[in-house]
Amino acid sequence: MLALIFVTPLWDALESRRLKASADPRKRVKWYVKIVVASWLLAALVVWISGGWRSVMTIGARAPWMPSSDAARGFAVGAIFSIVALQIVMLLKLRGNEAARRKLAKAIASLWFILPVTREERRWFFFVSITAGICEEIVYRGFLMHYLIGAPAALSVTLAAIVSSLIFGLGHIYQGVRGAIGTTILGFVFAVLFLITGNLALPILLHAAIDARTLLMIPEGVDLAPNATA
Numbered sequence: 754m755l756a757l758i759f760v761t762p763l764w765d766a767l768e769s770r771r772l773k774a775s776a777d778p779r780k781r782v783k784w785y786v787k788i789v790v791a792s793w794l795l796a797a798l799v800v801w802i803s804g805g806w807r808s809v810m811t812i813g814a815r816a817p818w819m820p821s822s823d824a825a826r827g828f829a830v831g832a833i834f835s836i837v838a839l840q841i842v843m844l845l846k847l848r849g850n851e852a853a854r855r856k857l858a859k860a861i862a863s864l865w866f867i868l869p870v871t872r873e874e875r876r877w878f879f880f881v882s883i884t885a886g887i888c889e890e891i892v893y894r895g896f897l898m899h900y901l902i903g904a905p906a907a908l909s910v911t912l913a914a915i916v917s918s919l920i921f922g923l924g925h926i927y928q929g930v931r932g933a934i935g936t937t938i939l940g941f942v943f944a945v946l947f948l949i950t951g952n953l954a955l956p957i958l959l960h961a962a963i964d965a966r967t968l969l970m971i972p973e974g975v976d977l978a979p980n981a982t983a
Contacts, residue, residue: 754900754920757892761924769927773866781869785877792888799896809895810953814902816910819948826949833946837959841966857970858977863929865977872973879965886961893921893940894947894956914944939963 772784803809820826861868869878897920900906901913908916922937943956971977 754897757897757920757924762926765924765927769866781867781874782877784867785874785881788881789877789884792884796888796891799892803896803899808899809891812895812898812947812951814898814910814913814948816914816948818911829949830946830955833942834955834959837962841962841969858975861967861970862977864932865979868967868971868977870974870976875968875973879968882964882967883961885964886957886959889921890943890947890953890957890960893917893924894944895953897921898944898947910948914941914948918944 768784768787772780777783800806800809820829869875894917897917898913901908901916902910906913918937918940921940922933925936926933928936939960943960946956946959947953
């Protein structure tokens with residue numbers, strides 16, 4: 754947990770600075786490869802520490818505010834899933850709208866240094882999205898929430914969901930304050946889904962889909978770097 758709080762954000766900050774300053778034309782691909790390898794190694798480590806896949810993929814803890822009936826749980830899960838699916842559909846519809854595309858590009862322009870431009874980069878970015886969906890959910894929900902609920906922290910289920918989400922947001926501080934806040938909120942949504950369903954499957958699916966939607970927002974060949982040509 755201490756590594757997730759202190760080491761990961763520092764590593765990301767240093768890597769981001771190096772990525773922005775690099776003139777290597779394949780710098781993004783190399784960074785994507787590094788992220789994929791590091792993520793899977795970290796996920797494998799926490800699975801080993803936790804005693805196996807089942808220990809991180811499922812959870813039986815409950816909170817007083819959580820829906821108790823199967824129908825209520827199904828409605829909550831369906832509502833969250835529908836919101837994400839609707840966003841993806843809207844992005845698909847906006848691809849042909851030049852004004853909307855410019856607005857979307859402006860909204861994520863601060864992340865230009867990690868956004869894919871070439872076809873090769875887009876392929877690797879998709880792989881990074883799948884990796885993040887699986888590995889980050891295993892680490893920040895599957896491992897971290899169990900750790901915070903158990904000894905020595907012994908937090909309540911609600912507080913564990915909040916703290917794990919804050920640590921998740923801190924791990925994305927390289928995206929700026931706004932990005933870290935947005936990631937924290939998303940992390941809490943994933944934590945709620947994990948608790949309601951008792952399984953990481955849906956959070957993994959939604960996490961990967963949300964990350965991969967960037968490929969729908971930015972067409973191939975578009976570089977949002979400040980000094981890039983239009």
